[in-house]
Amino acid sequence: MSKLEQVKTAEARLLLHTYDRNPILFVRGEGVYVIDEQGERYLDLLSGIGVNALGYSHPAIERALINQGRALIHTSNLFYHEGQAELALRLTERASLDGAVLDRAFFANTGTEAIEGALKLARAHAGLLREEGKTIGTKVLALEHSFHGRTFGSVSATHKAKYREPFGPVVPGFEFVRFNDVNDLRAKFSTEVCAILVEAIQGEGGIRPLSPEFFAEARKLTASTGALLIVDEIQAGLGRTGKWFAYQHYNIQPDIATLAKPLAGGIPLGAILCTEEVARALHPGMHGTTFGGGPLACAVAIAVIDAMESEKLLDNATEVGNYFQEQLRALARKHETIVDIRGKGLMIGAELDSADLARLAVAEMLKRRIVINCTSETTLRFLPPYILERAHVDATIAALDEIFTEHAAAFSGAAAHAAAGGNRG
Numbered sequence: 513m514s515k516l517e518q519v520k521t522a523e524a525r526l527l528l529h530t531y532d533r534n535p536i537l538f539v540r541g542e543g544v545y546v547i548d549e550q551g552e553r554y555l556d557l558l559s560g561i562g563v564n565a566l567g568y569s570h571p572a573i574e575r576a577l578i579n580q581g582r583a584l585i586h587t588s589n590l591f592y593h594e595g596q597a598e599l600a601l602r603l604t605e606r607a608s609l610d611g612a613v614l615d616r617a618f619f620a621n622t623g624t625e626a627i628e629g630a631l632k633l634a635r636a637h638a639g640l641l642r643e644e645g646k647t648i649g650t651k652v653l654a655l656e657h658s659f660h661g662r663t664f665g666s667v668s669a670t671h672k673a674k675y676r677e678p679f680g681p682v683v684p685g686f687e688f689v690r691f692n693d694v695n696d697l698r699a700k701f702s703t704e705v706c707a708i709l710v711e712a713i714q715g716e717g718g719i720r721p722l723s724p725e726f727f728a729e730a731r732k733l734t735a736s737t738g739a740l741l742i743v744d745e746i747q748a749g750l751g752r753t754g755k756w757f758a759y760q761h762y763n764i765q766p767d768i769a770t771l772a773k774p775l776a777g778g779i780p781l782g783a784i785l786c787t788e789e790v791a792r793a794l795h796p797g798m799h800g801t802t803f804g805g806g807p808l809a810c811a812v813a814i815a816v817i818d819a820m821e822s823e824k825l826l827d828n829a830t831e832v833g834n835y836f837q838e839q840l841r842a843l844a845r846k847h848e849t850i851v852d853i854r855g856k857g858l859m860i861g862a863e864l865d866s867a868d869l870a871r872l873a874v875a876e877m878l879k880r881r882i883v884i885n886c887t888s889e890t891t892l893r894f895l896p897p898y899i900l901e902r903a904h905v906d907a908t909i910a911a912l913d914e915i916f917t918e919h920a921a922a923f924s925g926a927a928a929h930a931a932a933g934g935n936r937g
């Protein structure tokens with residue numbers, strides 16, 4: 513039995529059945545390539561779902577892991593180590609916009625935990641405002657198509673019913689606003705609301721950017737009552753869109769931002785950044801974690817940010833990302849099955865007119881040794897490492913062209929769309 517078959521059999525017997533895995537066993541990685549147990553190299557345009565921003569085996573990450581691993585891997589949050597303040601400084605300096613600042617940080621382990629902390633912070637802040645005599649409630653507005661994580665608070669703010677409903681009752685006090693619908697936002701906003709939670713560019717929801725009007729209205733409404741604007745930057749943040757934070761494309765400063773995925777280059781680490789005003793709401797003992805902000809994760813995150821800067825990877829994300837989008841647009845002119853190209857930098861979605869074709873395209877790309885995925889049923893999603901080069905884009909476009917040339921006719925058009933269940937996500 514092959515190694516892959518052995519692992520498959522063991523997992524089928526031993527693990528909870530939460531994942532539909534592809535039949536590939538990865539054992540190592542180099543640059544933008546991830547390599548299976550047979551030595552086959554795959555061009556990774558998904559980077560562990562937006563995590564491996566520096567690609568694989570980056571020397572800066574290796575160095576940080578070895579040095580910090582030898583020195584100190586863990587100490588509890590009952591004591592100091594050098595990493596948290598050093599990392600907080602790097603993040604808070606980069607999160608600012610025209611003098612407005614997010615000047616405090618809290619470190620968690622994952623994206624969903626960062627969101628939990630942000631939601632608790634928003635409720636605690638509203639409580640503080642009530643003590644100070646303000647009228648403000650506990651409701652949180654989130655958006656249709658949103659994805660914020662799998663724990664109870666985050667999943668309560670996550671729109672797709674299949675993630676939420678089997679686990680009901682979820683946390684009360686969440687309401688969904690129609691995506692980019694300013695009137696719906698105005699109608700649902702009141703002094704009952706303590707926070708509006710958005711992704712500047714929705715990730716799982718299909719790489720959908722917020723409209724500047726909607727984002728500005730969310731900022732205006734929250735500022736008018738003391739409610740908070742929370743921007744979930746877990747997928748779009750930390751350089752992926754060509755800026756440190758995706759909200760910086762809009763010139764809108766939130767009260768809270770959350771980070772995770774690429775933050776420590778593959779070592780789990782999440783972060784909450786907030787204003788001084790919001791930070792007033794937490795006192796020692798109210799919130800905390802055993803592992804969050806440990807020395808190892810912080811040392812690697814510092815190395816990741818420094819490498820992004822010294823290697824000018826945000827500029828690369830912009831430059832190669834723009835090229836990628838141009839090439840996809842050219843492909844869309846050739847294949848009408850591609851109905852939209854969305855995104856910024858190296859966070860890109862190609863919307864197809866058929867869910868079946870989208871699924872097939874992902875499988876066909878994998879046969880050609882290129883890793884992508886499909887989100888929101890019909891969106892091909894590209895979240896490559898920031899070290900991606902134009903030649904990798906060319907190889908990707910050639911593969912997609914071949915796949916659509918061969919298969920699109922069987923799927924596209926209204927009939928195929930209906931056959932796929934009319935599911936446009």
Ligand SMILES: Cc1ncc(COP(=O)(O)O)c(C=O)c1O
Pocket residue numbers: 622623624625627659660661662711715716744745746747748772773
């Ligand atoms: C925007 C966004 N928020 C939160 C999360 C949850 O992060 P994690 O899986 O690390 O808990 C994700 C994960 O995909 C995400 O894309």
